[in-house]
Amino acid sequence: MITPAAHPARPAVLPIDQVDGIARPVVAAGAQYRHGAVQPWHSHRRAQLLYGLSGLMQVITADGAWVVPPQHAVWIPSGREHQSRMLQAVTTCSAFIEPEHAPRVASSCQVLAVRPLLRELLIEATRMDPHYVLHSREENLIRLLLDEIGRAEEIPAHVPLPPEPRLGELCHRFLAAPSIRSGPAQWALQLHISERTFSRRFLAQTGMGFQQWRLRACVMYAISRLALGQPVTTIAYDLGYERPAAFSTMFRKMTGHMPSAHPAAQAAPARAD
Structure with a gap:
């Protein structure tokens, strides 16, 4: 019943x-x-x-x-x-x-x-x-x-994850605290491989280039923060952007919405001033 x-x-x-x-x-x-x-x-x-x-x-x-x-x-x-x-x-x-x-x-x-x-x-x-x-x-x-x-x-709300455990662990850690300042050279160093080898391996295992994947992960993280009613400026700075306008431009290109107009932001609880 x-x-x-x-x-x-x-x-x-x-x-x-x-x-x-x-x-x-x-x-x-x-x-x-x-x-x-x-x-x-x-x-x-x-x-x-x-x-x-x-x-x-x-x-x-x-x-x-x-x-x-x-x-x-x-x-x-x-x-x-x-x-x-x-x-x-x-x-x-x-x-x-x-x-x-x-x-x-x-x-x-x-x-x-x-x-x-x-x-x-x-x-x-x-x-x-x-x-x-x-x-x-x-x-x-x-x-x-x-x-x-x-x-x-x-x-486009999918962030692919690689099957290789060590690379997958780095991806999971990035998803928890993404940043546009994180670059392939840093990841390659942690895996003890060359940057060229890293880029080739990342593309083969995720189907996306690292920069495209990084942006997708940042957008998904931003959407989750917008849904909590957090300010666009705070999200932009936390993702490593020096200018919130640059973040908003990227977000619009990736989603078709300005951050404040995204459905997640529209459905968010009102913030107390």
Whole structure:
């Protein structure tokens, strides 16, 4: 039995361990997590669309990390082992989809922009009886939900991680405290290899040049800080920029938004003056 929602915009809750036993192509469930909560490494037999109705999440797999701003979702393919971290208190809607009905073919996670129709379909799906009657309005709604998931636009929120342990450790440390001042020569020195060898190895293992990867990591970090309501100037200086305007220009080129206009910043709690 689904627990009634306490708020008109809040999804009803279905225990995750009940999902696989329901003989329907799609089962929707809501959940709420406190700030700092971590879901340990796990995988699902079904594919999952994990939508953040509010709050900020980070999803990590063996091959990368994704920051999921409010009003965005992450597509997690069937069987993909992952860990979720809640960078704020988070309310989620999830659609768990049988692999043969998956509307996306990506083999790795994707962060997706959620338009109003998809958002309302996800919320409504969590309020339906999970044993919805076939050939009914509810089944039609699920079909439309799958269509909208397939059409959703991917946004560049992926920071790939290399499989080599020593290089991977440096990447994880950088993600925790990124800086544009960190250069390939410093990384090569720590790995006891030449800068040329480092650059070649980094590209081969991540699919991105180091500078492109560094900018992507800085943007993802900035988004997480914006979602917490922190000032653009503070974020810029913490990332190593001498002029906040330079940071804002880079951020706009990478995301299509000025920092203060990004969805993460718009959904952030108001700061006390």
